[in-house]
Amino acid sequence: MSASRHESKDIAQLKQADQARRSASPDEGNQGSVPGSLKERVTPMKPGSRGSTGAPQKAVSPGHQEVEKHVPQPAHGASIQRRHVAIAFTFLVWVVAPILVAGFYLFAIAHDQYASRVGFSVRTEEVGSAIELLGGLTELSGSSSSDTDILYEYIRSQQMVRAVSENVDLREIYAIEGDPFFSLGEDARIEALWDYWQRMVKVFYDRGSGLIEVRVLAFDPQDAQTVAEAIYDRSSEMINELSTIARADAMRYAEEELARSEARLRDARQATTAFRNQTGIIDPEADIQGQMGVVNALQQQLAGALVERGSILESNPSDPRLADIERRIRSIRSQIEAERSQVREEDGEGTRAYSQLIEEFEVLRADQEFAEKSYLSARAARDSALAEAQRQSRYLASYVQPTLAETAEFPQRYTLLGMVAGFLFITWAIGVMVYYSLRDRR
Numbered sequence: 259m260s261a262s263r264h265e266s267k268d269i270a271q272l273k274q275a276d277q278a279r280r281s282a283s284p285d286e287g288n289q290g291s292v293p294g295s296l297k298e299r300v301t302p303m304k305p306g307s308r309g310s311t312g313a314p315q316k317a318v319s320p321g322h323q324e325v326e327k328h329v330p331q332p333a334h335g336a337s338i339q340r341r342h343v344a345i346a347f348t349f350l351v352w353v354v355a356p357i358l359v360a361g362f363y364l365f366a367i368a369h370d371q372y373a374s375r376v377g378f379s380v381r382t383e384e385v386g387s388a389i390e391l392l393g394g395l396t397e398l399s400g401s402s403s404s405d406t407d408i409l410y411e412y413i414r415s416q417q418m419v420r421a422v423s424e425n426v427d428l429r430e431i432y433a434i435e436g437d438p439f440f441s442l443g444e445d446a447r448i449e450a451l452w453d454y455w456q457r458m459v460k461v462f463y464d465r466g467s468g469l470i471e472v473r474v475l476a477f478d479p480q481d482a483q484t485v486a487e488a489i490y491d492r493s494s495e496m497i498n499e500l501s502t503i504a505r506a507d508a509m510r511y512a513e514e515e516l517a518r519s520e521a522r523l524r525d526a527r528q529a530t531t532a533f534r535n536q537t538g539i540i541d542p543e544a545d546i547q548g549q550m551g552v553v554n555a556l557q558q559q560l561a562g563a564l565v566e567r568g569s570i571l572e573s574n575p576s577d578p579r580l581a582d583i584e585r586r587i588r589s590i591r592s593q594i595e596a597e598r599s600q601v602r603e604e605d606g607e608g609t610r611a612y613s614q615l616i617e618e619f620e621v622l623r624a625d626q627e628f629a630e631k632s633y634l635s636a637r638a639a640r641d642s643a644l645a646e647a648q649r650q651s652r653y654l655a656s657y658v659q660p661t662l663a664e665t666a667e668f669p670q671r672y673t674l675l676g677m678v679a680g681f682l683f684i685t686w687a688i689g690v691m692v693y694y695s696l697r698d699r700r
Contacts, residue, residue, distance in 0.1 A: 341697075345690055352689075353682045360678045369437045370666030374482035376490050377471040377658030380405045380497055405500055405652060410463045410470060412496055413489060416452040422488045423451070431481045432458065440669060441477075459489070471658070479663040486660035494654040501652035505643075512636070512643035519636035523629035530622045537615055553597045560590040 382405075412418055422428065428451060432442035442454050462471045472489055476482035534540055567583045 345693075348689070349686060352686045353679070356682055357675070357679050361675055363439070364669065364671040364675055367437060368440055368669055368671070369434055369477050371440065371475045371477060371668035372479040372482050372663035372665075373667050374474045374476070374479070374486040374661050374663060375471060375658060376474075376486045376656065376660040377469060378490065378493065378654050378656040379467075379469050380409060380652060381655045382652055405497065406463070406468050406470065408500070409493055409496060410461060413459070413461050413470075413472060413493060414456070416448065418489070418492060419452045419455045420448060421492045422485065425491075426484055426488050428455075428485070431476055431478070431485070434477050459485075469657070475668055483660050483662045490654075490656065490660060497652055497654045504652070505647040508643045509640075509647055512640040516633075516636040516640045519629065519633040523626070523633045526622065526626040526629040530619075530626055533618060533622055539615065541619075553594055556590050556594045556597070560587060560594065563587045563590060 419428070429442065429446045432454060433444075433446070434441040442451070458475045460473045462473070463469075472486060474482050474486040474489065476485060563583055563586050567580060567587065570577045570580055570583065
């Protein structure tokens with residue numbers, strides 16, 4: 259019953275659609291179009307066929323049959339091409355096989371490596387001596403940052419490798435049979451040994467704190483500790499050498515300055531001695547003070563003679579003593595003039611005046627005083643340098659002694675294997691993408 263109602267409903271919809279088609283296109287006949295919704299819902303019925311409910315369906319007249327919608331056939335599954343096989347083969351050859359080889363080498367052939375670590379820093383003595391504190395002289399030693407930079411480069415240098423090789427047989431330690439990649443190999447020249455040193459000895463330097471940490475790898479823990487101790491000992495010797503050179507430079511400068519000051523003082527004293535021998539005057543200032551004393555005494559005598567002559571003239575102008583007093587007054591005046599002329603100007607024999615002698619003597623005395631002060635300053639600087647040389651201003655302070663490993667930390671097999679696998683896969687993927695990019699452009 260339900261099936262009959264569905265059939266009647268579908269037939270009614272077909273009739274309505276046919277009438278609408280005929281009214282729109284009278285000369286199209288029975289080939290009109292059916293609304294899209296009915297095309298999708300209604301399909302031609304064959305006599306005896308059953309609907310969705312399983313009941314027999316009635317046949318529909320040909321004029322009312324719906325034109326079936328064309329549906330494309332589904333695509334067939336992609337077949338394996340030769341290029342796919344080639345790509346898979348390259349993956350096996352380029353990625354899988356090297357990873358297997360690397361894994362076999364790392365886990366079956368590579369020897370264990372033990373790490374020994376040592377940490378130190380360069381310290382600078384900053385306590386001044388008593389002479390420096392009294393004289394206000396500056397410190398002879400500078401900052402240790404430049405010394406630490408020098409030590410960092412020295413540990414990584416070929417000179418350090420050569421110095422350590424003199425005490426430790428590096429070729430015997432690192433020449434291991436059966437490990438061609440991680441061992442030293444047969445080439446034991448200094449260049450090859452230095453290149454291998456960069457792999458086995460790592461230096462970590464914190465420029466902010468000035469701390470240096472050295473990590474030494476070896477195939478035996480005792481060998482690693484031995485090499486680390488040799489590096490620390492040679493580094494300490496190198497810092498001591500720098501300190502010795504700095505002290506020697508400071509002493510050499512102080513000694514040279516003291517020698518120049520002594521020569522300057524000696525020349526000044528010799529010039530003063532030559533002046534005294536030439537003039538016959540030990541101290542022109544004292545001599546001129548003596549002459550001024552003579553002049554003052556003559557002036558006093560002249561004043562007394564003038565007073566005496568005045569008193570005689572008042573009492574007896576014809577007194578015969580007046581002639582003697584006048585002669586004495588003239589003699590005193592001439593003597594005073596002669597004394598003063600020695601100070602003012604040269605005499606006829608070319609003897610220099612006292613004013614010139616005093617000027618030359620003051621210049622010589624100023625030079626001598628400056629030379630004496632320079633000599634005292636240079637002497638104090640030399641004593642300060644000597645005090646600085648008697649104590650060690652730079653030294654190597656160790657905060658981590660060379661350690662003795664109990665567990666092998668290297669080589670980091672899983673890390674190395676992962677890096678190899680990642681590199682091989684990335685290169686293979688890039689190669690495949692390049693191939694398909696070129697293929698699509700054809």
